[in-house]
Amino acid sequence: MTLIDSDSDEKFEIARQLVLEGEGSSSRGSSKNARRFIRRDRLQAHQNLFHDYFTDPPIYHHKYFRKKFRMSRPLFLHIQAAIEAYEPYFVQRRDSSGRLGFSSLQKITTALRMLACGVTADFMDEYLKIGETTALRSLKMFVKAVVSIFSEECLRKPNNDDIVRLLAxxxxxxxxxxxxxIDCMHWKWKNCPTARHGMYFGHIHEPIIILEAMTFYDLWIWHAFLRLPxxxxxxxxxxxxxxxxxxxQGRTPTVNYTINDHNYAIGYYFANGIYPQWATFVKTISAPQGNKKKYFAAAQESARKDVEHAFGVLQA
Structure with missing residues (x-):
């Protein structure tokens, strides 16, 4: 990740600033209306980011990395390498003035901070020296690249290998x-259009949309239905x-297991008490009587916390 800058960048910057000021005064009649140029030291920003998190050892260790990026450093580097190989936008190049552009670390870090921490597009400018327009474009390109690269692996139903692992x-x-x-959660719709506020208003007097999700112990959400008010x-x-x-339609995955000498060919999912009495749902026992039923209810409710855990991670 070593970067090499050109000694002539300063000359390019001076020339570019003069051109911008000249365009502003000639086309708009006054230099006051010209777009003000900000000289951002992209190279120094990359080096700061690299030394903070990606050197060995880094200034901020893995706990700080996970807190800031919501993932481990090996996972970040895996995503970065895949995106840089797939999308040319993230490959570092020189611009028309000869300046070295933003690195993939800067663009991906900006996108992840916006997604994981909910910061605004211009929040990272002072640290990564990346403007609002570039930050928004990086976010859009990052999301498209992630979906294109990882959708077949992550955004899918369980295959036969997954079924075997889940059953085990x-x-x-x-x-x-x-x-x-399986469960549902209420999600605040921050940018709900004004025309739909009445339909999506909830008990907290804010627009709310419902997310239905199917999850497992490892936070793998392989079904998400986010639409209804x-x-x-x-x-x-x-x-x-x-x-x-x-x-x-009878297209269920192959599942074979035995309980109390009875063979079953359809898997089941944990659900709370509101769900219907379907064979594919196993719900807790309300007001259990006896140690056997109390033990089952406690075990079922403990395992069903997987979906609550996933919802908590999404909300965080």
Whole structure:
């Protein structure tokens, strides 16, 4: 990640600033209306970022990295290498004036901070020396590249290998045949159009949209249905989503397990009490009586916390 800058960058900058000021005074009649040029030291910003997080050892260790990027450094570097190889926008080049452009580390860091921390587009300018327009473009290009590169691996239903792994983990946790947990959460729609406020208003008097998700213990969300307003409940959302369309049409994954000497060929999911009495749902026992039922209810509720954990990570 070593960068080499040109000694002539200063001359290019002076010439570029003069051109910009000249254009402003000639085309608009006054230099006051010209776009003011800010000399950002991109190279120094990259070096600061590199020494802070990517040298060995870095100034900020892995706990600070995870806090700032919401992921480990090896995962960040894996994503960065894949995106840089896929999308030429993230390959560092010189601009028309000869200045060395932003590095992929700067662009991807800006995009991730906006996604993970919710900062504004111009928030990283003072640290990474990247303007608002470039930050927004980096975010859009980053999202498109991630979807194109990783969608077949992450944004999909479980395949046969995944089913085997999920069943093995479920059996180890005491629930053979368990494939995950399903639930809904209310999500504040910050940028809801004014015309739709009435439909999406919730009990907190703010627009709310419902997310239905299917998750497992490792925070893998392999089903997400985000569309319906707060006026719906979990059953209404279930009726409108396509999570069990394959089950209705008989295209279920191959699942074979035995419980109490009975063989089963359909996996099941943990759900809360509002969900219907379907064979594919295993709900807790309300007001359990006896040690056996109390133990089952506690184990089921403990394992169903997987989906609550995933929702907490998304909200954070």
């Amino acid at each position: 983990v479920g059996k180890k946790r005491g629930f053979p045949g368990m494939l995950g947990s 707060k006026s719906h409940n979990d059953i209404n959302v279930l009726d409108r989503s396509f999570i069990f369309s394959d089950l209705v």
